[in-house]
Amino acid sequence: MTEFELIAHYFTRPVRRAALGVGDDCALLLPTPGMQLAVSSDMLVAGRHFFADVAPERLGHKALAVNLSDLAACGARPLAFTLALALPCVDPAWLAGFARGLLALADSHGCELVGGDTTRGPLNICITVFGELPAGQALLRSGARPGDDIYASGSLGDARLALLALQGHIALPAEPLARARQRLELPTPRLALGQALRGIASSAVDLSDGLLGDLAHILRASGVGACIDTRATSQLMAESARETSASSALDPELLRQCTLAGGDDYELAFTAPPALRAAVAAAAQASATPVARIGAVQAEPGLRLVDAQGQPVVNRYASFDHFQ
Amino acid sequence: MTEFELIAHYFTRPVRRAALGVGDDCALLLPTPGMQLAVSSDMLVAGRHFFADVAPERLGHKALAVNLSDLAACGARPLAFTLALALPCVDPAWLAGFARGLLALADSHGCELVGGDTTRGPLNICITVFGELPAGQALLRSGARPGDDIYASGSLGDARLALLALQGHIALPAEPLARARQRLELPTPRLALGQALRGIASSAVDLSDGLLGDLAHILRASGVGACIDTRATSQLMAESARETSASSALDPELLRQCTLAGGDDYELAFTAPPALRAAVAAAAQASATPVARIGAVQAEPGLRLVDAQGQPVVNRYASFDHFQ
Numbered sequence: 001m002t003e004f005e006l007i008a009h010y011f012t013r014p015v016r017r018a019a020l021g022v023g024d025d026c027a028l029l030l031p032t033p034g035m036q037l038a039v040s041s042d043m044l045v046a047g048r049h050f051f052a053d054v055a056p057e058r059l060g061h062k063a064l065a066v067n068l069s070d071l072a073a074c075g076a077r078p079l080a081f082t083l084a085l086a087l088p089c090v091d092p093a094w095l096a097g098f099a100r101g102l103l104a105l106a107d108s109h110g111c112e113l114v115g116g117d118t119t120r121g122p123l124n125i126c127i128t129v130f131g132e133l134p135a136g137q138a139l140l141r142s143g144a145r146p147g148d149d150i151y152a153s154g155s156l157g158d159a160r161l162a163l164l165a166l167q168g169h170i171a172l173p174a175e176p177l178a179r180a181r182q183r184l185e186l187p188t189p190r191l192a193l194g195q196a197l198r199g200i201a202s203s204a205v206d207l208s209d210g211l212l213g214d215l216a217h218i219l220r221a222s223g224v225g226a227c228i229d230t231r232a233t234s235q236l237m238a239e240s241a242r243e244t245s246a247s248s249a250l251d252p253e254l255l256r257q258c259t260l261a262g263g264d265d266y267e268l269a270f271t272a273p274p275a276l277r278a279a280v281a282a283a284a285q286a287s288a289t290p291v292a293r294i295g296a297v298q299a300e301p302g303l304r305l306v307d308a309q310g311q312p313v314v315n316r317y318a319s320f321d322h323f324q
Numbered sequence: 325m326t327e328f329e330l331i332a333h334y335f336t337r338p339v340r341r342a343a344l345g346v347g348d349d350c351a352l353l354l355p356t357p358g359m360q361l362a363v364s365s366d367m368l369v370a371g372r373h374f375f376a377d378v379a380p381e382r383l384g385h386k387a388l389a390v391n392l393s394d395l396a397a398c399g400a401r402p403l404a405f406t407l408a409l410a411l412p413c414v415d416p417a418w419l420a421g422f423a424r425g426l427l428a429l430a431d432s433h434g435c436e437l438v439g440g441d442t443t444r445g446p447l448n449i450c451i452t453v454f455g456e457l458p459a460g461q462a463l464l465r466s467g468a469r470p471g472d473d474i475y476a477s478g479s480l481g482d483a484r485l486a487l488l489a490l491q492g493h494i495a496l497p498a499e500p501l502a503r504a505r506q507r508l509e510l511p512t513p514r515l516a517l518g519q520a521l522r523g524i525a526s527s528a529v530d531l532s533d534g535l536l537g538d539l540a541h542i543l544r545a546s547g548v549g550a551c552i553d554t555r556a557t558s559q560l561m562a563e564s565a566r567e568t569s570a571s572s573a574l575d576p577e578l579l580r581q582c583t584l585a586g587g588d589d590y591e592l593a594f595t596a597p598p599a600l601r602a603a604v605a606a607a608a609q610a611s612a613t614p615v616a617r618i619g620a621v622q623a624e625p626g627l628r629l630v631d632a633q634g635q636p637v638v639n640r641y642a643s644f645d646h647f648q
Contacts, residue, residue, distance in 0.1 A: 024465050024545070025397035025530055026362035026455070031355055038350035039438065041452055043408035045445030073349035084367035084450045114363065117450075121369030126408045126441075126450035128365055131350070141348050206349055221348070 010099040011083065011113060027114035029080060035132040037079075040070035046123035050185075051166065056094045058185040059125070060101030065187045066208065067129035068109060069266040072194035073206035075139040076131030078111035086121035109191060139197060139204035139270065144222035148202050148271040148297040151280065153190050153289050156211055157238035157255065158183035160262030170250065172240065180240035187266035192287035197270060200279045204270035210261035211236075212317050215269050216303060228295035231308040233259055235292055261317035271297055334423040335407065335437060351438035353404060359456040361403075364394035370447035374509075375490065380418045382509040383449070384425030389511045390532065391453035392433060393590040396518035397530035399463040400455030402435035410445035433515060463521060463528035463594065468546035472526050472595040472621040475604065477514050477613050480535055481562035481579065482507035484586030494574065496564065504564035511590035516611035521594060524603045528594035534585035535560075536641050539593050540627055552619035555632040557583055559616055585641035595621055 031037050044063050046052045064081065071078055083102070087095075106113060111129070162180035165172040172180060190206075197204060203222060205214045211233070219226055237259045241250060272280050277293075284291035298304075305313040355361050368387050370376045388405065395402055407426070411419075430437060435453070486504035489496045496504065514530075521528060527546055529538045535557070543550055561583045565574060596604050601617075608615035622628075629637040 025394040025528075026364040026400065026462070028398075028462055029361040029363060030459060031361065033357060037353040037355060037361070039353060039404075039406060039452075039454070040350045041406040041408045041440050041450070043410055043441045043443055043445075043448070043450060045410050045443055045448075048443060048445055070349040074352075076350065080363075082363060082365040082452055084365045084452075086367055086369050086448060116365050117367045119367055119369055119372060121367075121372055121448065122446040124367070124369075124410060124445065124448045124450075126365070126367060126448075128363075128406055128408075128452035130363070135354055138350070138352055204349075 010095050011116070027080070027082065029114070029130065031132055034135060036135040036138065038071055038074045038076035038131040038133060038138060039128065040067055041126065041128040042067050042070070043124065043126040052123065054185060056097030057101035060098040060103075061105045061186050063125045063127055064102050064105050064111070064129070065189050066266065067127045068105070068111070068189035068191060069187070069206040069208065071129055071131040072189045072191045073139065073204050073268055074131070074133065075137065075194045075198040075204070076133040077195060078109045078191065079130045079132055080112045080114045081106065081127050081129040083113060083116035084126040085116065085118050086124040087118065088120070088123055133198065137198045139194065139201050141203055141205055141218045141221035144203040144218050144224050144271040144297045145273070146224055146297050146299040147274065149274055149277065149293050150215070150226055150228065150269065150271050150295040150297060151291050151293050152207070152211060152236055152267055152269045153193055153291050154265070154267040155239050155242075156207065156236045156265045156267060157258030157262040158240045159187070159264035160258040161238050161240055163264070170254070176240035180238065183240070184264060187264065189266060190268045190287070190289055193268055193283065193289040193291070196283035196287045197280075200276050200283055201270040201272050204268055207265040207267045207269055208263065210263045210317070211265070211269060212260050212303060212315065218269070218271065219301070219303060222297075223301070225298045225301045225303065226295055227298055227304045227306060230256070230305050230313050232292060232294040236294070257317055334419050335440070351404070351406065353438070353454065355456055358459060360459040360462065362395055362398045362400035362455040362457060362462065363452065364391055365450065365452040366391045366394070367448065367450040376447065378509060380421035381425035384422040384427075385429045385510050387449045387451055388426050388429050388435070388453070389513050390590065391451045392429070392435065392513035392515060393511070393530040393532065395453055395455040396513045396515045397463065397528050397592055398455070398457065399461065399518045399522040399528070400457040401519060402433045402515065403454045403456055404436045404438045405430065405451050405453040407437060407440035408450040409440065409442045410448040411442065412444070412447055457522065461522045463518065463525050465527055465529055465542045465545035468527040468542050468548050468595040468621045469597070470548055470621050470623040471598065473598055473601065473617050474539070474550055474552065474593065474595050474619040474621060475615050475617050476531070476535060476560055476591055476593045477517055477615050478589070478591040479563050480531065480560045480589045480591060481582030481586040482564045483511070483588035484582040485562050485564055487588070494578070500564035504562065507564070508588060511588065513590055514592045514611070514613055517592055517607065517613040517615070520607035520611045521604075524600050524607055525594040525596050528592055531589040531591045531593055532587065534587045534641070535589070535593060536584050536627060536639065542593070542595065543625070543627060546621075547625070549622045549625045549627060550619055551622055551628045551630060554580070554629050554637050556616060556618040560618070581641055
């Protein structure tokens with residue numbers, strides 16, 4: 001199969017919204033007048049972001065999901081994406097599965113594949129995603145103000161628990177492992193929540209490297225600090241651990257680590273003024289996404305953890321870094 | 325050096341034209357009203373698109389140049405790009421050189437780095453580039469009509485000659501080798517020509533895989549055929565071979581192969597009606613880019629080569645394919 005046959009067979013479909021799609025030198029997009037374009041790019045490397053033997057359908061889903069998650073964090077609506085793919089070989093069954101998972105998620109969000117590149121090389125997937133939102137309404141990392149509430153969506157830590165189990169570091173019963181693995185391999189980008197938070201959240205970030213580490217991006221960009229209530233964050237604990245007896249067999253400190261610094265959760269963390277608590281609750285309900293208030297923004301720089309009694313908890317929860 | 329220090333040190337500069345650049349979940353772009361956005365993505369893999377020991381400054385240049393070449397082929401003006409980079413390790417000297425070459429070319433075209441991703445992995449560079457052009461004025465592959473002239477810009481084959489020399493398949497004297505290697509490692513995207521051809525060219529493509537192979541994309545997309553005059557294409561022959569005595573030592577058939585199917589030239593091939601020959605010449609002059617007329621579009625599908633006497637020449641010049 002030639003490079004062009006490969007593209008034609010697996011990745012070319014009739015253009016819908018874009019002016020021109022796969023197969024020319026460039027794709028052409030005509031953004032809606034008055035809308036700003038949000039752009040993000042994520043690269044996934046075999047052995048680092050995924051196991052080389054992961055089901056290709058799940059990998060296709062995840063490669064796009066982690067990019068859509070960045071759009072969610074800005075409050076943007078997905079429009080289109082490009083796919084650059086380095087493949088060690090042409091494996092039709094693998095490619096068919098990958099394309100199926102990728103395009104199913106794309107279709108469910110009206111996000112069109114408009115171009116890209118294929119080449120031979122160590123397995124590498126690079127997606128650049130485009131969304132749009134009304135000019136000036138993007139949720140940025142830099143808008144948090146002292147006194148704002150801090151929130152996180154969904155639950156945290158399942159992906160890390162699954163990773164630890166698949167690596168053989170911990171044991172999980174079959175059912176919670178399957179659930180945790182689903183969170184690791186089939187993350188759900190919180191697009192509806194992100195869009196519902198436009199005009200409400202003062203800042204937002206998506207949780208790819210771990211809650212505390214990603215929250216630190218907001219604090220740094222906003223020039224503020226924060227106090228996080230570990231009693232509240234414990235309510236975010238991985239469903240796979242919380243809902244089964246598996247949790248009793250797991251070290252509580254490990255569960256805290258997974259919740260606070262697990263990574264690969266693709267939930268949103270965001271801030272909003274206390275006066276908008278009802279609006280936040282309404283946005284959560286409208287987007288059918290659970291949201292928990294976990295702390296407050298403070299003027300003093302740094303990130304402080306406190307327990308149920310308001311006593312300091314040592315923060316030893318380093319987030320994931322690809323170069324450390 | 326952490327992932328974030330790496331990004332901050334080498335790739336973050338004050339935002340100029342984009343609404344929001346490196347460091348948030350998304351970059352934000354506000355296209356000029358009435359303009360269409362042209363998007364293209366290219367992935368470069370070590371050992372396939374470049375030698376792993378190539379000078380990092382040249383690699384930075386080339387990684388962006390091959391993307392800008394796609395914008396040139398559409399007639400778009402560069403706006404911005406994202407960079408996703410997988411690195412086997414953090415080598416400050418390498419990164420400084422790479423960033424220098426990348427950003428020098430970006431600056432010379434007013435093309436702003438607005439975001440991206442860094443991760444550890446086998447060396448892989450994926451750039452997605454954004455340009456703009458008046459809506460409806462893009463040069464497409466599908467517009468060639470029977471009777472149109474066929475043109476190519478600049479000269480062809482130097483990059484392939486350099487590759488063959490560096491691989492040890494042929495010998496080139498130092499001076500022509502340096503010139504050929506410059507074409508391989510520091511290609512010049514024909515942006516000014518592409519923009520000057522808006523409203524003149526009926527179709528265009530950039531020459532990354534070889535003249536005949538890339539021309540075939542135009543023919544297929546336009547549902548036409550072509551006749552190419554090999555006397556005219558011999559005038560496009562690699563400068564490194566033409567201007568020195570090196571050519572006398574090289575097999576003429578090899579030189580023809582490099583000219584017609586060399587790859588990595590990043591010139592433009594395009595078509596235009598014969599009535600617009602003066603306009604094509606003016607566009608070439610205005611953009612200071614040599615252009616040669618090399619054949620004609622025909623209704624009959626397929627690509628035919630003829631010699632100076634109009635006799636058929638067998639086409640055995642296959643273009644490059646990453647999966648063959």
